[in-house]
Amino acid sequence: MIKFLQFIMIRAVMSIVTLLIVSFIVFSMMELVPGNCAERYIAFKNTQGQNITIEDIQAEERRLGLDKPYLIRAFTWMGNVFFQGKFGDSCILRLNINHLLSDKIWLSLGMSIGALLLSYVLAVPIGIYSAVSRNPIANNTVRFISYLGLALPSFLFALMIMLFTTVYFGESMSGLFSKEYRDAAWSYAKFMDFLSRAWLPILILGWAATAFALQTVRALMLDEIDKLYVTAARARGIFGRNLLWRYPARHSLGPVINSIGFDLNRIFSELPVVALIMTLTEMGSLLIDALAFSNDQQLAGAILVILTATIVLINFITDIILALMDPRVRQGLLG
């Protein structure tokens, strides 16, 4: 038990170190964008008809703490993010980032995790079936679909669906809420409305991940299915679904669980593009706004850190699940 706690501690520390490295890189990137907050604020005042001088900018820099050395600012920012969860203000929008992102984060994460679940629900059974079956048509279909997942990126997939629904059904599938619910408080009706619209982006987000997971599951099953322990089990008279689930599927589940974090990574990568095409007003498109159209480095940094933190957290959880599931690791740790 102590060993197990030790294992969890080591994993937790490693996750935190990863996050620290990432947030340091993100902060450095934010700094590299030309122009700083003080100049932005002052430039805004300038448009209001005020005359500004170099001293004004310097005073503003002092007020925002921008005159301090680089490393100190980096650690202050990282400290705020880690210990208080505060991302500060966005200079362009002049709004608090936490306020701005609060429910958009949950929507984005919910949709991404929905897409992740969908992809595994589809990929695991189909992958196992295609590895086991000797049916060439089914096999080739699965192979083709998983290749298409790469060649037909989700932005194209989303685009096709959008175009077809708009042209042939006259109804645009864009947006996450209908008009009457957009600003309403969360309720059962709003949730149902959300579900009735969110399935499409979830499907599109899950599309690429499904194709990849399918390939992984299939390859792992193919590796396991010819091994001696499966033959031995078959010799003992176990067959069919019983054999599959108890022996090779269990073995190949480990690497699949391991890959969850990277699949989530992939989904997050698709998120902004799909969000832009489907005009979803959640996190993904906010990132595009922040970067492409206004150079809002604070907002972009915050979103990057949040996305990465989610992936790190998922990796941490899957590591522990894996340790609990695998008897070899479990016995080593729990004694």
Added chain:
Amino acid sequence: MGFFFNKNKKSDQQLKEAYFTASQVELIRSRFKSNKTAMVAGWILTILILMGFFSEFLSPYQPTMAGRDKKYENGPPQIPKFWDENGFSFRPFIYGTKRERSIKTNFRWVVTVDREDRRYLRFFVDGWEYSYIDLEWDLPGEFFDVDVQALTFSTHLFGVDKGGIHLFGTDKSGKDIYSRTLLAIFTSLKCGVLGVFIAFVLALIIGGISGYYGGWLDSFLQMVTDAIRTVPQVPLFMALAAFLPQEWSAEAVFFVIATILGFIGWPTLARRIRTHVLSERSQDYILAAQLCGASSGHIIRRHLLPSFTSYIIIDLMITFPYMVRLETALSFIGLGLIDPVSSLGSLMQNVSKADVLLNYQWYFIPVLFFITFILAVVFVGDGLRDAADPNMIKKK
């Protein structure tokens, strides 16, 4: 007869010998050749690359605004014909078009096809000039400016005697989609190759050091590599692409985009290289070289690198489609290469309106090329991987 038999036997022996003495590369090649899908994909890929490389020769018009056809905007594809109701012709022809605007057409420009006006296809026509070596760098300082133009030609594969021919139609400003598609394939290809190359150099240095020296250096480098790998790629790319000033030239943007691709792509490759190095490092021949007093640099260059070159090439081939896809996705949302530059992504940007699906379906032709291109690369990469993995034969 006996002579025949003898010869056969000998060649059998030779075959066996050839098999056992074949180098890694030869084995991979012969296994790759027996994979039909991969071979077909390989040919398609070769054709696409050649089309891209000779895009200027193959395309009758300049893919930029300079080559636009003002009289044929949003024009549908013109397919050359050999015959119609007016008779047969050995020389393929297309029809001339007229563009008019009047009360009858509700004051919109309408293009009508004049079936009486035949325009014959000509081959190896003289057109706009292009050069294969065209360096024009404006570096700081007079001395460093490079302006070299060589291998200049003006011959194009085909053209028509008057008016224009647009095999894939034209876009809204009258640019020839066929010419743009060919150039776009090459642009995306170049971008991907450059990105993969940068990623490869970084990965080789970082992964190589990490695998060869091991110890705390390895742990530290692995930690950084893993940290970068956890950041979602597209958002990271977007954050980096935001540094691009709007006023930069197309070439500069192209190089920066490729560099960013490389900087994002290296961690996965670095891990693979590290694993290769790690597994080879403990082999006896490395120990022998070390005992002979060879330096680390010598061992890495002369012993370690050749031992897994073929695997590295395959890894690069597998990474390549991801790079192209990333570039395309970014160009598509307007953060990468944008419209005046022809890349597959910037061409696809044009299809994102419902109007296009209803009226100008030929805008989708570059999308088909993109899918074919990616599929071909993926199949070739997979074929190579299967060919390099000796265990695969057993399974089949």
